[in-house]
Amino acid sequence: xxxxxxxxxxxxxxxxxxxxxxxxxxxxxxxxxxxxxxxxxxxxxxxxxxxxxxxxxxxxxxxxxxxxxxxxxxxxxxxxxxxxxxxxxxxxxxxxxxxxxxxxxxxxxxxxxxxxxxxxxxxxxxxxxxxxxxxxxxxxxxxxxxxxxxxxxxxxxxxxxxxxxxxxxxxxxxxxxxxxxxxxxxxxxxxxxxxxxxxxxxxxxxxxxxxxxxxxxxxxxxxxxxxxxxxxxxxxxxxxxxxxxxxxxxxxxxxxxxxxxxxxxxxxxxxxxxxxxxxxxxxxxxxxxxxxxxxxxxxxxxxxxxxxxxxxxxxxxxxxxxxxxxxxxxxxxxxx
Amino acid sequence: xxxxxxxxxxxxxxxxxxxxxxxxxxxxxxxxxxxxxxxxxxxxxxxxxxxxxxxxxxxxxxxxxxxxxxxxxxxxxxxxxxxxxxxxxxxxxxxxxxxxxxxxxxxxxxxxxxxxxxxxxxxxxxxxxxxxxxxxxxxxxxxxxxxxxxxxxxxxxxxxxxxxxxxxxxxxxxxxxxxxxxxxxxxxxxxxxxxxxxxxxxxxxxxxxxxxxxxxxxxxxxxxxxxxxxxxxxxxxxxxxxxxxxxxxxxxxxxxxxxxxxxxxxxxxxxxx
Numbered sequence: 001x002x003x004x005x006x007x008x009x010x011x012x013x014x015x016x017x018x019x020x021x022x023x024x025x026x027x028x029x030x031x032x033x034x035x036x037x038x039x040x041x042x043x044x045x046x047x048x049x050x051x052x053x054x055x056x057x058x059x060x061x062x063x064x065x066x067x068x069x070x071x072x073x074x075x076x077x078x079x080x081x082x083x084x085x086x087x088x089x090x091x092x093x094x095x096x097x098x099x100x101x102x103x104x105x106x107x108x109x110x111x112x113x114x115x116x117x118x119x120x121x122x123x124x125x126x127x128x129x130x131x132x133x134x135x136x137x138x139x140x141x142x143x144x145x146x147x148x149x150x151x152x153x154x155x156x157x158x159x160x161x162x163x164x165x166x167x168x169x170x171x172x173x174x175x176x177x178x179x180x181x182x183x184x185x186x187x188x189x190x191x192x193x194x195x196x197x198x199x200x201x202x203x204x205x206x207x208x209x210x211x212x213x214x215x216x217x218x219x220x221x222x223x224x225x226x227x228x229x230x231x232x233x234x235x236x237x238x239x240x241x242x243x244x245x246x247x248x249x250x251x252x253x254x255x256x257x258x259x260x261x262x263x264x265x266x267x268x269x270x271x272x273x274x275x276x277x278x279x280x281x282x283x284x285x286x287x288x289x290x291x292x293x294x295x296x297x298x299x300x301x302x303x304x305x306x307x308x309x310x311x312x313x314x315x316x317x318x319x320x321x322x323x324x325x326x327x328x329x330x331x332x333x334x335x336x
Numbered sequence: 337x338x339x340x341x342x343x344x345x346x347x348x349x350x351x352x353x354x355x356x357x358x359x360x361x362x363x364x365x366x367x368x369x370x371x372x373x374x375x376x377x378x379x380x381x382x383x384x385x386x387x388x389x390x391x392x393x394x395x396x397x398x399x400x401x402x403x404x405x406x407x408x409x410x411x412x413x414x415x416x417x418x419x420x421x422x423x424x425x426x427x428x429x430x431x432x433x434x435x436x437x438x439x440x441x442x443x444x445x446x447x448x449x450x451x452x453x454x455x456x457x458x459x460x461x462x463x464x465x466x467x468x469x470x471x472x473x474x475x476x477x478x479x480x481x482x483x484x485x486x487x488x489x490x491x492x493x494x495x496x497x498x499x500x501x502x503x504x505x506x507x508x509x510x511x512x513x514x515x516x517x518x519x520x521x522x523x524x525x526x527x528x529x530x531x532x533x534x535x536x537x538x539x540x541x542x543x544x545x546x547x548x549x550x551x552x553x554x555x556x557x558x559x560x561x562x563x564x565x566x567x568x569x570x571x572x573x574x575x576x577x578x579x580x581x582x583x584x585x586x587x588x589x590x591x592x593x594x595x596x597x598x599x600x601x602x603x604x605x606x607x608x609x
Contacts, residue, residue: 216447217439223426224436230389231420232493233413233440278428281447 009282016289023293027064027300066198067190067299068292070258073205075291077250078265083219091265092251095156097130099163101255104129106170126256130248188259188314201257208250216280261314263321340529346395357555368530370540373550379533387418413440417490419500431470437492460491480511500532516543537593567591
């Protein structure tokens with residue numbers, strides 16, 4: 001490892017960790033309770049039992065942890081998929097994985113599966129929906145051999161439309177209570193009170209990061225194309241399958257816990273590729289951290305922009321993400 | 337002296353169409369063998385079979401005496417390095433790109449290159465003349481330089497067999513000669529066996545120790561042998577369906593292929609036209 005590369009990567013990581021801390025502190029002291037940054041240490045050490053203490057540790061901190069986990073997971077899934085497909089437009093949504101996860105969660109809500117097997121039904125149904133889509137996209141295009149094929153992307157887009165239509169169908173035939181649950185969940189929110197789901201999102205996203213890191217060299221080799229990667233000793237078929245499973249897991253987990261949050265999986269990997277370069281050893285970690293910071297920041301904006309009301313965070317990521325992406329495209333060509 | 341590569345009666349079908357049939361030949365250590373033949377005759381397919389990207393319908397391939405089907409992809413990549421026809425455009429630096437050649441040697445939980453890996457990459461970048469471009473983005477250098485970088489990357493795999501698929505296509509004659517001179521030098525300096533696909537028959541004749549002429553009509557080998565044995569007006573007519581004249585290069589004494597247009601042929605046959 002070259003010293004100048006270690007230095008550059010260290011600087012990127014330190015800056016991103018600082019950004020995550022900064023954004024988390026901002027999120028911690030933003031809200032209608034009017035808790036300032038200076039008050040936080042005092043509340044944490046001496047305010048046990050107070051309402052401020054409950055707001056900080058019971059509401060805001062879990063929400064921050066969830067935001068960091070979901071943002072990191074979606075961004076990581078986008079990085080993996082873009083690296084595999086060598087296509088900058090690929091992300092969990094364009095490939096239909098999110099659509100599949102959404103459909104899975106909707107089926108769970110409408111058929112009350114969570115009532116029978118518990119809260120685990122949410123991530124499980126999300127993961128199953130995502131996996132089925134990945135399986136369909138992969139095997140419907142198996143004869144093309146080349147993963148870069150636009151056919152695969154188009155199949156994903158079509159499956160996404162079908163999944164959205166089926167979600168609407170379920171909404172049309174569902175009971176009022178279920179309909180409300182689905183609508184709230186589809187809008188995408190980090191307002192999740194279930195600590196089991198928050199823990200699951202946190203440890204699941206970290207597990208996804210660790211798991212995908214074992215494929216960082218395979219992803220680097222895939223940048224040269226599948227044949228070149230095979231010539232460098234990579235088993236392309238098994239690697240692609242493993243990466244698809246990780247991307248489905250991360251997307252299914254995110255969608256089932258926080259609903260549909262657009263663009264985090266598309267623009268964050270793009271920007272991190274511009275900043276940290278195409279080497280997945282740094283790109284995976286930097287995308288995870290940047291995605292985490294991005295989503296928490298978007299959530300802060302969603303909470304304050306029409307205060308005291310709150311916007312769904314998916315609306316903010318969609319607007320900010322889309323605008324930034326168009327601006328970046330007009331200034332510098334985004335490549336892999 | 338044991339042969340580096342042995343191809344034994346290899347056949348390959350694509351969508352029920354026979355692409356290659358009973359292909360057999362071998363390469364010796366330090367030998368420069370060119371595969372020639374018309375478009376679509378299966379040259380690239382043969383390379384993909386040797387590098388285990390495609391699986392043959394029949395036959396076996398041995399590298400250093402071992403059947404490649406018994407070797408893992410990683411193990412095979414420690415023996416064979418392949419420079420494909422066109423690489424994908426990527427944004428990494430030349431040095432990062434060349435270092436990818438060390439991937440087959442990385443241990444399971446190794447995430448960083450060793451000092452030896454970096455030293456090897458720099459050595460081969462120097463040998464191929466691209467050390468000065470080490471920090472340049474690979475997508476910003478010329479196609480000739482990119483080809484040199486691809487060769488340097490292949491060399492960092494420290495292979496016993498270097499395979500190149502049309503390394504001179506899209507290059508001007510300066511770069512064509514530069515690439516082939518370099519490969520000849522590497523062959524001598526590193527005792528490297530070279531298997532190369534070439535379209536330009538004159539380049540193949542000038543640099544190769546031996547030629548393998550594939551016949552696109554039936555997927556077989558039309559002839560293998562020295563350039564003088566393989567390159568004849570009849571063989572070119574049979575395989576390429578093209579009229580040529582073969583003369584000796586006055587300097588290298590190697591066969592030289594001259595294309596003859598239909599118009600010139602007609603004039604030769606009927607001077608009154």
